[in-house]
Amino acid sequence: MNRQQLRKSLLAQRQALSPQQREDAALQVLTHLQQLPELEHACNIGSYHSVRAELPTAQLNKALQAQGHQLALPVLHPVRPNHLLFLRVSETTVWRPNIYGIPEPVLACTDILPLAQLQILLVPLVGFDLEGNRLGMGGGFYDRTLAAWHAGRLPHLQPIGLAFDCQQVEVLPHAAWDVPLPRVITPAKLWDFRN
Ligand SMILES: Nc1nc2c(c(=O)[nH]1)N(C=O)[C@@H](CNc1ccc(C(=O)N[C@@H](CCC(=O)O)C(=O)O)cc1)CN2
Ligand SMILES: Nc1ncnc2c1ncn2[C@@H]1O[C@H](COP(=O)(O)OP(=O)(O)OP(=O)(O)O)[C@@H](O)[C@H]1O
Numbered sequence: 001m002n003r004q005q006l007r008k009s010l011l012a013q014r015q016a017l018s019p020q021q022r023e024d025a026a027l028q029v030l031t032h033l034q035q036l037p038e039l040e041h042a043c044n045i046g047s048y049h050s051v052r053a054e055l056p057t058a059q060l061n062k063a064l065q066a067q068g069h070q071l072a073l074p075v076l077h078p079v080r081p082n083h084l085l086f087l088r089v090s091e092t093t094v095w096r097p098n099i100y101g102i103p104e105p106v107l108a109c110t111d112i113l114p115l116a117q118l119q120i121l122l123v124p125l126v127g128f129d130l131e132g133n134r135l136g137m138g139g140g141f142y143d144r145t146l147a148a149w150h151a152g153r154l155p156h157l158q159p160i161g162l163a164f165d166c167q168q169v170e171v172l173p174h175a176a177w178d179v180p181l182p183r184v185i186t187p188a189k190l191w192d193f194r195n
Contacts, residue, residue: 003173007135010127013166014053025164026056028187030063035190038120038158042068044113046086046121049073049095049103054124055162065090072113074141075104084141086118087111100137115148121159123181128161129172132180132193146179160185 001009017025033039045064050057065071072086076098087093087105095103105111115121123142127135136142149157161184168186184191 043119
């Protein structure tokens with residue numbers, strides 16, 4: 001299967017889960033996440049606003065905020081195509097759907113949290129393999145976001161993919177620009193692909 005076929009098949013598997021299965025999965029993922037020593041101290045966490053059949057993040061985001069972490073959510077970059085900006089969010093954040101129908105915080109420059117100030121980046125994904133290679137929605141948004149980290153320029157950033165177990169495959173075909181994830185959390189476990 002090529003990337004496009006794989007994406008279609010993995011999206012269908014995710015779609016087949018019931019809303020209850022998705023919520024249960026999200027709670028299990030939150031439990032693994034909360035066991036990370038990195039989260040013992042308040043930190044800046046890049047997260048995402050889940051849509052459609054993605055691993056739900058509403059409760060997870062709320063729980064992280066309640067624990068004192070500052071969340072930053074992605075907005076599509078207004079000038080650089082296929083790039084993301086991460087904006088601080090709070091209870092007063094005004095949301096607006098982007099061109100993909102994904103709610104994002106209304107862009108205010110003062111709310112921008114540069115990647116260099118994030119300690120954790122929770123990454124949505126469609127599929128991942130046993131080496132941490134990631135398949136996303138196809139825009140290359142996170143590959144671009146993670147390029148500087150991959151090049152060693154964001155040593156304090158820890159990317160973590162969030163997924164259902166059915167999104168794990170043995171091998172994903174990967175391209176030069178793909179940035180493998182060091183860790184992925186699914187309901188079953190924390191996958192650590194480092195060394
Ligand atoms: N919740 C969430 N937010 C996210 C992402 C994500 O995967 N999940 N992204 C991760 O990169 C970025 C947005 N990327 C996206 C890329 C494609 C589509 C999408 O629905 N594509 C449709 C075609 C839409 C069209 O071209 O009009 C499709 O593939 O069917 C959605 C988000 C940033 N924010
Ligand atoms: N660092 C980069 N620099 C330039 N182009 C890139 C980069 N990363 C990805 N691309 C381009 O983005 C396109 C989409 O990439 P890909 O199919 O790997 O996206 P994805 O990882 O599935 O999506 P996303 O990261 O948005 O969830 C590719 O055709 C590639 O040309």
